[in-house]
Amino acid sequence: MAVGLQAPPSMGVPGKKRWAMVIDLRRCIGCMACVCADKAEFDVPLGVWRTIVKVKDTGRYPNTKRHFMPRLCNHCDNPPCVRNCPTEATYKHEDGFVLQRHERCIACRTCIAACPYNARHVLPRNRDRVKIGGVVDKCTFCNHRVENGLVPACVQTCLGRSRIFGDLNDPDSEVSRLVARHNVVTLKPEKGTAPQVYYIKPDRVNTEQILSQPVSYAARSDAAAFYRHNRGSKFFSGVL
C-alpha cells in the first residue's frame, strides 16, 4: 500500500492522468540528443544529469554488440523518495509526476539514498544563469511542457522516436497501445515502486543488478575515483 505520498497512485483511476514513458530500445541509436535536450531545457550543470544513456559493449570481436540504455526518473506510482523526504520537498503530483519543491529542500539527500534508479542529483551552487543550487534536483517529465500540451524535451528531440510519452489511463494513447502490445519491462519491479518508464526489448546487461558493476578497467577506475571524491558533502570537492 502506498503511504506517505501527497497524492495517491493515479494508475487506472478514472478521470486522472497517469503520464508514462515507453522507451523502444530497438530504435535507440545512442546519439545522446535526449541528454543534450534535457541539459538545454533546464540548464543542467556539468557533472550532473537528469537523463543519461548508459552504453555497454558485450561479446568479443567480431561477435559484439553495443547496448544503449536511456535512463531517467521512473516517476514511480509508489515512490520511495517521496515517502522518505523529511520536509515533503519531493511530492507526487496527482497526474503521476514526481516533483521537487526546491524552496523546501534541505539537501539531506535521503531521497537520493531511497531512489533505486539513481535518478537524483544535487545541484552545485556555482551556476551562471539559473541560481537554484545546493538542493536536490531530478527529471520532472517536463511537467511544464506536458501541462501545456507538449511532450517532454527528450521525447521531442529523440531522432529515432525511441522515447514515446503519453497517458497510460487513456486506452487510445500510443503508450497504452505499446504497453499492451509488447512485452515491456520496467526496472527493478521487485522493489515495489511501480515505475512508469517502460522499456521495449532491453538487454539483460542493462537491467540486472548483478551485471551493473563496471567491468572494464577504465570504467571501474572511473567509478572508484568518482565515489572517492563525490560522497557526502564532498560533492564537487566541497562546492555543495
Next chain:
Amino acid sequence: MFEYAEFNIGPWGWEIAVYFFLIGMAGMTFVYAAAPAVFGNIFGGVARSMEPFQKVGMLVALALLLICGPLLIFDLGEPARFLYPILYFHWTSPLSWGSLFLPLFGLCIVGFLYALSTNKQNWLKPLGILGMLLALSMPLYTGLDLMVNQARELWSNPTIPVLFVILSVSSGTALVSVIQLVRGQFDDKTAEFLHWFLFVAVATTFALFLGEWVTLMYGSEELQQAWTIINDQFWVQFWILTFLVGILVPLLMVAIPRCCRSAQLFTLAAVLSAVGAYNFRAVLIYAGQLTQIYY
C-alpha cells in the same frame, strides 16, 4: 571493451557515519547516567553504582549532542533550513522523527541537569524515563533511516535498527568505562554493572554479524553484489576492524573472568567494541550506496 556511464553522488559520507556513532554513544551515556534515578533499587540496586557518574554523564551526553547537531546541520546542502523537517513534518520519514526527537532529547538532558543541580529529586525519575526512551530512539531512528530504503537491500533489513541500538550500547559502555577509569571511580560494582551490558551487547553484535554474513552470502543479486563490494573494497574495515578487533577480541575478553576483574582490561575490551561499532556502521553506510551508484 567500451563502457559509458554517468554517476550521481554517493549521498552520505563520513559525516553521517560519525554522526550515527556519536549520537548512539550520547544516547547510551544518558541511559547510564540516568540509571540510578530510574532503576534505583531494582535488580539489587546495581544501577546505584552509577550515582557518581550522573552529572558527568549528563554533561558528556550534552557535549556529544552539541557535536552531533552541528555535524548533521552542516552536512545538509541547505544548513539554514535545518528546522524544516520539524516545520514541514512528514510522518513517514524517520529523519523527520529524528529531527523532532533530537532537540527533545537535548531538553531532557538539560532538564535532568537542572533537577540534579537544584536537588529536585522527584523530577529525576520521570525525566530519566522520558530521556531514556528518547536516548534509545536516537540509534533506533538512525537504523530506521537506513532500513526504510527498500531499494537498498543491504540496508532494508529489520535487524538494522536493532543492530544500531546494540552498537550504541557497546560504544556508550566504552565511553563510560574510559571516563570512570580516568576519574578513578571504576569500582567492582561499576565493573559488574558495565560488564553485563557489554557482554550482552557484544554477544548480540556477534549474532547479528553472523546473520548479516549469511544473508549476504545467500542473498539476492543485489546482496551478492554488496558482498563482493565489501570483500573487495571494505575488507579491512569489515573483517579486521569490525569482526576481529570489534567483536571477537572483546567477546573473548569479557567472557574470561580474569579480564573482567581488571578495570584496564575491561575498558580496553569496551574501547575495541566501540571501534567495531563505528566500523560496522561505516561499512554498511558506504557499501550500501555503491550498488545503487553502479546501477
